[in-house]
Amino acid sequence: MASFHHCIKSGKKGTAANHAAYIARQGKYGQREDLISTGHGNMPAWASDNPALFWKAGDKHERANGAVYREHEIALPAELTHEQRKELVDDLIPAMVGDKPYQYAVHAPRSALEGKTNAHLHVMFSDRMHDGIERSPEQMFSRYNAKHPERGGCRKDSGGKNRLALRDEVIQTRKTCAELQNAALEKAGQTARVDHRTLKEQGIDRTPERHLGPVRIQAMSEDEKASVVEARRDHLHRRAM
Template sequence: MQRLALVRDFVSQEIGERHAYQFAIHNPKAAIAGGEQPHAHIMFSERHCDGIDRDPEQYFKRANSKNPERGGAKKVRFGETPTERKAYLTEQRSRWADLQNAYLEKYQHDDRVDARSYKAQGIDRQPERHLGPYQVRQLDIAQLQAVIDRREAEFVAVEQKEKLQGAIDVTSSLHSVLRERDEAQRTSPVVEREQRQSGKANQDEINKLVNTAMGDIQQDIDLQSLIDSSMAEFAGIHQQQLKQQEQLKQAKLQKQREVERQKQAEKLKQQQSQQLKPKSRGPRM
């Protein structure tokens, strides 16, 4: 019901009563990792509902500007040029993300979506190429596991980067506080004597945080190496799959050529047989 309400709100927001439309919500199981893949298909006509009563056949006819009631509904373009259409779709994509995040928050889901590209988000990662159900069925167990391992490694890497950034922010703040303290100590020897002991404790804490951050950095580097390795393995699997497909294609073409040669040889053999066959003669008188 939440998904249905979300789609209906989006349709009402973007289309309303201005255009004829229909939509369907599908929820197939993911081909590789399983789980749900809910998505909606929304189809609408660019013809504007102007309040004139038309049957479906007339509605989609060419519009008549002089006598609108005699023609079909007039089209309303969502941008006339490719650039304008791209800009409109980009803005629409952002509006969908905002509405989806509002629903996720309303129903207390932790997940959030971002309509921006990885590059715009500052994520150094190549988007995963969609394989589709046919190509997934061609993968064996080892190949499927390589894809799953790559996804898990990337997910863990993102989590570690977020934790690392938090640790770096805390360390930077502590360094800033320490610099301010040192500046104050240089101008006040009494404060320096009173805070010397606590300053040592702060320095120990900073060193501990820096060491933790460096450990996280090393772990992040290790995870990135794992991701690179998984991506390389997946690329090799994909290249091998393409090579196998090409070999099958060539074998099929070779078989077709062989069948064609056999047909031609059989045809030629029949023609030669007909030429060598003696002609029948009529009875002698």
């Protein structure tokens, strides 16, 4: 049952290193057994072998109330095999973050509702853009100097953009995400497709499903769980017609 889930988040100063450990299942999160793969890229030289150094530097040197990282959380189609999902991840990461510093992880926890694996991708990245200038950890996260870039920090991609421009970027990013998933599904010979648009934009007169969460699901009876699953399947069947 391919369905589109693409959540874009941001993390403020002081939260990046812990979140990186969470997605990589390190430290206190190491007991979780749902990690499929993890990696990083586009890091500065001083963090090329250890992305934790990058996030710790951001937590320490980013301005107060500034976002140290942004993140894409993307559901991966269940119809794809492990290798097909890996190919899709390899396509999604550069499309989502470009050449910005990033760390990613693929998790596949078992669904509390259906008992199936729920594979999804986490890509956390810095909005600080490379410009070819070598900077120390402290300088990298300092304020950008337009007249003398070598004296300031790396410029943020979102800097100077108004709310409308940022909204349009989010819409385009979600569209690209859906297109890459559908291309992967088509390549795999699957008929299922995902759609990044809202239900209203798709012409579907239905209230969006509320996220249940593991605690609420655990409190449900087997009949209630079956009812929710059946409703989801019916919706996906009608959408495919």
